[in-house]
Amino acid sequence: MAHWLLQHNPARGVCGSGDWTVRRYRELITAGDDVALWHSGRGGGVAAVGTIVDAPHDSVIGVHFTREFASRPITRETLKNDERFRDALILRMAGGSNPFPLTPAQWQAIIERVPPEHQLVAATVRGAAALAVAGATAIREAVRSVAQ
Numbered sequence: 001m002a003h004w005l006l007q008h009n010p011a012r013g014v015c016g017s018g019d020w021t022v023r024r025y026r027e028l029i030t031a032g033d034d035v036a037l038w039h040s041g042r043g044g045g046v047a048a049v050g051t052i053v054d055a056p057h058d059s060v061i062g063v064h065f066t067r068e069f070a071s072r073p074i075t076r077e078t079l080k081n082d083e084r085f086r087d088a089l090i091l092r093m094a095g096g097s098n099p100f101p102l103t104p105a106q107w108q109a110i111i112e113r114v115p116p117e118h119q120l121v122a123a124t125v126r127g128a129a130a131l132a133v134a135g136a137t138a139i140r141e142a143v144r145s146v147a148q
Contacts, residue, residue, distance in 0.1 A: 002028060002033045003033065003036075003103070003104065003106070003107035004029065004035045004100065005035070005037075005101075006037055006063065006098050007039075007098055008040065009039075009040045009041060011041060016065055016068065017065050018062070022056055022060070024097060025101060029061055033051070034102075035050050035052050035065075035099075037049070038100075039073060043073070043075070044073065044075075044076050046073055046074040046079070047068065047069060047074075048069065049111070049114060050063060050065035051064055072115050074110060074113045079110070079113075084106055084108065088106050089101065
């Protein structure tokens with residue numbers, strides 16, 4: 001399983017679960033991968049975590065953010081001060097395009113800081129997301145087989 005970060009500028013409006021355009025790493029992204037939502041700009045940082053629910057097709061991936069905490073983001077400064085995260089691509093090349101890969105250590109630095117009220121449901125939501133991914137994959141494959 002891989003870990004990814006998607007960047008969004010909140011000044012451009014609300015974002016969240018749904019379809020996201022990806023320009024890089026399309027061949028490496030798979031359903032079930034972890035994903036974090038990064039708000040750019042002043043006071044930015046990680047505002048949600050979730051799961052990739054649909055592998056890339058036509059440069060679009062499906063994402064479901066299972067834990068959103070935009071009102072209490074894990075700030076850029078907090079993560080920058082964590083030795084596991086300080087070399088993250090999002091900090092070195094913030095102007096890059098989505099997605100940004102995360103190492104397991106960088107992902108752990110995020111997950112350890114998810115607000116406590118969002119950690120209690122993590123296992124249940126993760127299990128439900130895995131079932132949704134499996135179901136979506138099965139349906140997509142069935143449709144492809146009928147279309148051929």
